[in-house]
């Protein structure tokens with residue numbers, strides 16, 4: 001049982017009966033600040049928590065999906081500093097100071113990102129579970145193409161421009177699996193946005 005000094009009692013520094021007691025600091029938690037979709041969140045996390053679980057369970061950003069939770073399906077793809085990563089394979093504490101974008105940060109219902117609009121236009125989904133990951137991945141993939149990054153199937157690794165053939169696109173999107181098999185619509189949606197980009201400023 002706690003005991004209090006006369007001074008504490010006179011100052012009123014003594015919890016009253018029924019008053020909530022402060023919880024002891026949890027030694028397993030560490031402070032983490034994450035910048036997600038242009039908001040800064042101050043969190044207390046166990047260092048072992050993945051970025052995916054942090055987004056879904058602590059920030060309520062459930063647009064990012066958990067499929068395999070082991071890096072195989074791509075449902076959890078988000079953008080970190082503009083690059084696509086699988087958020088189930090990385091720890092949240094590793095991303096302090098990074099710019100994280102999820103599907104919720106790409107567009108709004110009344111102002112869709114061009115890829116979101118194209119997925120609707122081309123029936124690029126059925127159940128929709130893989131769709132946020134597909135779209136985040138496609139955003140970064142088109143940027144990689146614009147930068148001239150080679151892929152596994154690129155014939156000339158020294159070329160500075162990418163010819164985005166169907167084979168190139170399939171390879172570059174191969175980390176994102178669609179169990180519904182909506183690949184034709186997905187490809188058509190991405191190609192439409194790619195062709196728009198070729199004509200105008202980058203989105």
Ligand code: FES
Pocket residue numbers: 065066067068069070071072073074075076077086087088089
């Ligand atoms: S949930 Fe991350 S790759 Fe499947």
Ligand code: FES
Pocket residue numbers: 124125126127128129130131177178179180181182
């Ligand atoms: S739309 Fe169902 S998994 Fe892709």
